[in-house]
Amino acid sequence: MSRQFDAIIIGAGHNGLTCACYLARAGLKVLVLEQSHTIGGMTVTEEITLPGFKSDLHAFGYQFANLSPVPKELNLSAHGFELIWPNINYSHVFPDGGFIAMHRSLEETVRSIGRYSKKDGETWRRLAGQFVEQKDQITRWMNSPPASLTAATLQLAQMPHGMDEYRFELQSTRSWVAEQFEADETRLFIATFASHASVSPDDVGGAHLAWLFTSLIQAVGNRVVRGGMHNLPLALAAYLRSKGGQIRTGARVNKIVVKDNRAVGVRLVDGEEIGVKQIVASNADPRQLIVDFLGPEHIDANLISKMQQYEWGDAYMAIYLALDGPLNYLAGADADRSAYVHPTPPTLDYLSSVYTECRGGLLPAAPLVLMCNDSAIDPDRAPVGKNVMKLVVNNVPYDIKGDATGKIHGRTWDAAKEAYADHLIDLITKTYVPNLRDRILRRVVHSPVDMERAIPSAVRGTVTHGAFLPYQSGAQRPLPGLGQYRMPVPNVYLCGSGSHPGGGVSMAPGRNSAQVILAALQGNDIAS
The missing domain is CATH 3.50.50.60 (FAD/NAD(P)-binding domain)
Structure with a gap:
């Protein structure tokens, strides 16, 4: 050798x-x-659409890494590593122009939720506070080898409210948000983040994941790496x-x-x-x-x-956009200042229907599309006056068996991806961002199959x-x-x-x- x-x-x-x-x-x-x-x-950034437009091909938000000791232990700042903490971590926008925003400030988040329910705002204050109380414990759990199943179960059994914690760890998102919040909009605002890990509102374990994601972001931010x-x-x-x-x-x-x-x-x-x-x-x-x-x-x-x-989970699709300027969301300018935007109708049944269609092999009619405002948070990623955005289409089938849109005839991703991207951009333009289509200078679409071809570990178009x-x-x-x-x-x-x-x-x-x-x-x- x-x-x-x-x-x-x-x-x-x-x-x-x-x-x-x-x-x-x-x-x-x-x-x-x-x-x-x-x-x-x-964790790659490339000029995939046009020169000067820098797109994060996969990961964009820096979330759980905020609990990592690695950057400090290895002094990564000395090697050009720098983070940006947006004032608005993410927004959830609805077809009527309404929205809820997760601000950097807890008080502003409480006020934003309070537009739909003041009670829900105070509930969020309590839930966010629970994360702060448990932050050190969560950090140790994440940054240490895992306890054996026997040891973890014994620890739960010995906790004062261990069985309540056990239930919470296995509870579905739908069950939990129904217990905690009264407004459908608040329920979607919190529940949707579990979908980042391909966990549906009715899947086991979604509640704990939704709380962990959202409360962590409230406490330490949905940060962005400067420059990509x-x-x-x-x-x-x-x-x-x-x-x-x-x-x-x-x-x-x-x-x-x-x-x-x-x-x-x-x-x-x-x-x-x-x-x-x-x-x-x-x-x-x-x-x-x-x-x-x-x-x-x-x-x-x-x-x-x-x-x-x-089990690998549900596949993803990405649409990379070079834009000829900022977008005008029906929900207002705060959405364009958010690192992420979740555009959906205000019901958990909508979100469940996406998973039903996807897991049945259908191209969902209106999938959850995560809108990443790359250059709105980090302006140097695009030429002056221009914007770069990524649309992450959560929960699409790897093997296409049918089409819930009624428009897509292709049954392979190579045949279907451009027509499906057209459908999604038209849907977002009509429902949430009226000038999206007109702003597009160039787009590049990566299907689940494209992702797997580029990175063999993206098995069946998954990323986890x-x-x-x-x-x-x-x-x-x-x-x-x-x-x-x-x-x-x-x-x-x-x-x-x-x-x-x-x-x-x-x-x-x-x-x-x-x-x-x-x-x-x-x-x-x-x-x-």
Whole structure:
């Protein structure tokens, strides 16, 4: 084999780079291998529409990462990393021109909700306060290896109100918001954020996710990386190189080479083999690691069978827009000053119908479209006087079996995506943003299939390395027995979003896995 390294990391997404940074900081000689032409994975910024219009291809909001110690521990600000905290974190707009906004100020959020229900405003004050009280505990939970199911259950049982917490963790969003809020608009304002993780109003566990997302954003912001989300992995890469780490792009791994039940290197698709002395960690999705990189020659058939049953969640579609100026929302200027905008009718039944259509294989007639106001928050992402926006279409089928719009004839994504994008832009223009279509200079549409072609870990057009389900979370993520970042081959680890605490930009899987790896190298076991 060619050059020897102490550790090889497969995948230069933000979690893979985070893991690599901590291993290099501990003195290991680290190589990161990335199959794409650039680092970043789901945290990439490119001029995909027109020159000068910088679009975050996937992640835009910096939310759970606000609880991460990584930027401070690695001094990422010294490597060009900087955050913007918008005055309006997100807005929910309705067809009648009404809206609710999540302001940076809790008092302003309470007033915004109060336009529909003063009681709901005070309820939100209480719920937001609960997050502040629990923030340190949540931060520790996120940035530590997960407790075993037995330990977590025992902890719940010993809490004064443990069974209430148990119910809340499994409660559907619909059930919970009906208990907490009286106005349909408030219920949508809070509930919709669970849809960012493909959790419907009627799915188990949606309540806790909706509260966690929204209360966290109220407390620490729906921040944006100045200059584009790509500046996060670029800062991590700069730190890694400062510690002697190396990165190779255009280097796709085909197999982890195993001898005597230990990884001794990796083989690239072109046949090159690279040796490793101690550790291989994968930032790819867990199916690639278990089924492809290791495979049946090193993994028990029963475990491979369980991995084949792993649930991925609903697919996504993205529409990238270069705009000839600002948008005029029916809801008013505050919407254009929001990092995110959720445009929907004011009923949970609407949101449920989207999931029914999507999971039945239909192109939804009016899916939830997350409108990301990239340049409204970070003006340098677009030329002066222009704007850049991304529309993230949540909950579309990977395999198209039919069409709820009555307009789309294609049954493959390559045939259907442009017509479906036309339908969605017409819908938003007619219902929420009258000048949207006229402002478009150029658009680029990425279907779920396009996403998977570009990033193999975007399995079936998903972005979280596995659905958020109670049996795919904590120490059960990705599978029971694999929830502590360790694989059956003793020196192979999972460091990506298929491990605790899951998808999104948090840097936690990368940092947590590095803790486990370094403890193992030192002869300690920190798993709970």
